[in-house]
Amino acid sequence: MNFNQFKEKYQKFEVEEFPNKVTYSPLVSVLVQTYNHENYIRECLDSILYQKTDFDFEILLGEDYSTDTTREICKDYAEKNPENIRLFLHHPDNKIIINGVSTGNFNAFYNFYKAQGKYIAFCEGDDRWRDPFKLQKHINSFKTNFRLVMNYHSYITVDHNSNLFQTYQMKLQPIGNISGTQLLEGKFHPLLSTTCFKKVFNEIPLEMTQVMNVDTFLISLLGNFGDAIYLKNIFPSAYRIHKGGMWSLKEKKQKYLSKILTFTKLEEFYLSQGNKRLSQFYRDKKANTFKMAAVFYFLNLNFFQFIQNVWNYIKTKFFNLKFL
Structure with missing residues (x-):
């Protein structure tokens, strides 16, 4: 562009x-x-x-x-x-x-x-x-x-x-x-x-x-x-950086969403460039981020987000589906 x-x-x-x-x-x-x-x-x-x-x-x-x-x-x-x-x-x-x-x-x-x-x-x-x-x-x-x-x-x-x-x-x-x-x-x-x-x-x-x-x-x-x-x-x-403690729940959620979006766009970009290896590499990183997010939500007793991230992990890891 x-x-x-x-x-x-x-x-x-x-x-x-x-x-x-x-x-x-x-x-x-x-x-x-x-x-x-x-x-x-x-x-x-x-x-x-x-x-x-x-x-x-x-x-x-x-x-x-x-x-x-x-x-x-x-x-x-x-x-x-x-x-x-x-x-x-x-x-x-x-x-x-x-x-x-x-x-x-x-x-x-x-x-x-x-x-x-x-x-x-x-x-x-x-x-x-x-x-x-x-x-x-x-x-x-x-x-x-x-x-x-x-x-x-x-x-x-x-x-x-x-x-x-x-x-x-x-x-x-x-x-x-x-x-x-x-x-x-x-x-x-x-x-x-x-x-x-x-x-x-x-x-x-x-x-x-x-x-x-x-x-x-x-x-x-x-x-x-x-x-x-x-x-x-x-x-x-x-x-x-402002001195503070741990990420809040809202900040953690935004952090995971940002990473997932970044890996998705890198996956799409490298696929458009014909680089299937790097496209798959960032797809795998996205899947791993869904998995980490699922663990985080489970530990915080947010079971709806837990199930959603588990499902997104499965789709990303094992199926060629587009989603966010």
């Missing part, structure tokens, strides 16, 4: 682009999506603007119609840094709804389509980089390994007051090299804000716009173009 097709399908109101003087030939595009981040967006943008590089880079800042002062802060930064920041002011009617949830997908994909760089990096509006040479180190790595499509580094988790604390997410971050096959199959899943990757495609599969776990889909796509390596010489970035 090209940019015009994307806008035709999802854009109801024209996106306003704030005036800028960004060069037309940056090497790296840094994509920043922000919504209600008034307490964090300054730190985020400063950490990118302070990057020391021997190449030009641009910041594509997508402001998703915040209800706090985030939009005003973004305008102020764009006005003061016209050579670096391209600010896009979004309308709420353009938001893409998935599983009944309003997402920031339109904002993120719009940034991707508008990116001019040969390489893409991400930083969410409530996160921040902690290494002023991060971008330079990413690019230096690509110069010495032409098989790479992506590289990444480690991160720390911080709370709303920027206090460090340990989370299970940190343990999921891989700390080693990842082959193209492993990327394709999602065997390892680096946090997207720690990655930098080659912009090896300009069009986005329709299926990718229909999932909440966009990063899972993206990493699988990148596996078609090369390998990934871990860069231990980049100082860990700060990933902000």
Whole structure:
């Protein structure tokens, strides 16, 4: 799906682009999506603007119609840094709804389509980089390994007051090299804000716009173009998360629904590409997610959802039926 097709399908109101003087030939595009981040967006943008590089880079800042002062802060930064920041002011009617949830997908994909760089990096509006040479180190790595499509580094988790604390997410971050096959199959899943990757495609599969776990889909796509390596010489970035306890029942349900939808769309995409092996691989992952969901609902005495997920597991595992 090209940019015009994307806008035709999802854009109801024209996106306003704030005036800028960004060069037309940056090497790296840094994509920043922000919504209600008034307490964090300054730190985020400063950490990118302070990057020391021997190449030009641009910041594509997508402001998703915040209800706090985030939009005003973004305008102020764009006005003061016209050579670096391209600010896009979004309308709420353009938001893409998935599983009944309003997402920031339109904002993120719009940034991707508008990116001019040969390489893409991400930083969410409530996160921040902690290494002023991060971008330079990413690019230096690509110069010495032409098989790479992506590289990444480690991160720390911080709370709303920027206090460090340990989370299970940190343990999921891989700390080693990842082959193209492993990327394709999602065997390892680096946090997207720690990655930098080659912009090896300009069009986005329709299926990718229909999932909440966009990063899972993206990493699988990148596996078609090369390998990934871990860069231990980049100082860990700060990933902000609100300190809390276990997932609530509602959040767990949404988590399973999101995974099932993502695996369904990956299954459909690879089947459309004639890759039956990967299509079956993601069908099996979907079946396994139904099984895990069934166990969860059984333990929480939700027997209707338990039976429904058991039935979906059986259909997915043993029959070639389409359903969700």
